[in-house]
Amino acid sequence: MRNIDNKNNKVKYENLSDRSEKDKPWDIHRKDCDAVSNLYFQSSEFEKYYERMEDCSGRLEFNQLMNRETGELTIKLSKAHFCRVRHCPVCQWRKSLMWKARFYKALPEIEKEYKSARWMFLTLTVENCEITELKSTIQWMNKSFIKMIQRKHFKKNNLGFVKTTEITRSKDGKAHPHFHVLLMMKSTYFKSSYLKTSDWAEIWRDCLNVSYVPVVDIRVVKNKLNGDANKSALADAVAETLKYAVKPADMTKNRDWFHELTRQVFKMRFVSTGGVLKDLFKEETTEEDLLLLSEDNEDDNKEIGSVCFNWYKSKSKYRRKIE
Ligand SMILES: [Zn+2]
Known part of the structure; x- marks a missing residue:
């Protein structure tokens, strides 16, 4: 048998x-x-x-x-x-x-x-840049972001933030670096300090010191998890913020572009946090962490x-x- x-x-x-x-x-x-x-x-x-x-x-x-x-x-x-x-x-x-x-x-x-804090999801962009200018562009965006969070209005209304950098590849081969920022706002922001999208765009424009109006998106995130962490608006915002920096499909479209991207972002930090969320993440990870x-x-x-x-x-x- x-x-x-x-x-x-x-x-x-x-x-x-x-x-x-x-x-x-x-x-x-x-x-x-x-x-x-x-x-x-x-x-x-x-x-x-x-x-x-x-x-x-x-x-x-x-x-x-x-x-x-x-x-x-x-x-x-x-x-x-x-x-x-x-x-x-x-x-x-x-x-x-x-x-x-x-x-x-x-x-x-x-x-x-x-308890009264509310989440917001902010996207900050600049005009596309050549891939060879990616590093200097992101450095400039970072400096501008620091200017923004040092402003009175931000300090007064924000409790903490998580900011990540994402880079996409546009059809013409330019790079599109942008920030995703999860903001934890005091309730006073919604009562007395509320800003429209166009106001946020103007602040970002001013911090960047450019003449064009940059594309900015700001939205209120539904606060509660509603018992299902995977289906809430907060989960969507978190997923969007804490995802990859470059999507694999964009990496593999063009070899030279990807090689240059690798050089440009070498050792650059893509995650930053502030306020009460300051110690939430570190960029370096161990093998064990990833398990x-x-x-x-x-x-x-x-x-x-x-x-x-x-x-x-x-x-x-x-x-x-x-x-
Ligand atoms: Zn790996």
Whole structure:
């Protein structure tokens, strides 16, 4: 019997995406990682990044967990190697998840302490620049932002902020750097100091010291989570603020553009915080941080061994062999 079985036993695979709904994004991000690292491979200047990214998250080890009450089986990442190359799509994604987790962990305490505070979501832009001028443009925007937060009106009404930099690529190959800012405002702002979008644009214009009116967007974010952290307006604003700096699709459109972007933003900081949100994030992360180990409630689950999935480049899937 055994012999016959062996003959008919072809190697079978289980896909990570079939095993775990919440781990489906792994395939997408790791595929993006291959596309981006391939661009680094094409230049000796960036070969080191290529080598590090090749080693990124090739093997994922998960703990298998069984819910003590329902018996439901889930898996939770327990071990992986992360390259932490700045533009690595996998590491960018993990970092974003980590930031969001930290924000939501700190949120109840913050909202308890500042009950009447309300969230706003601000987007600040400038005219597109050449990719070779990206660094100086962002430096100038940063200085202008500091001018803005030192103004009386801002100081008087703002409790804290989280600001991130995003860069998109416009059709003509220019760079479009812009800031996403999550603002925590005092309730007095809405009573006596409220500014229209055009007022914010004028302040930003003045801080930039330009003659054109920059595109600015400001909106009030619904304050409460409504019991569902994934569907609230605040969650949308947080997700928009704490996401990638450059989307992978923009990285891979043009090799030379992406190489120049890499040079331009080298060592630049893209996350800053202030006021009562000041110590929420740090930009540097450890491998351990990116595993997001402390994410959920461990007590409900019983560990029942581990399981590993490997990246199959040619299939663009994480899989594991099964007997
Ligand atoms: Zn990576």
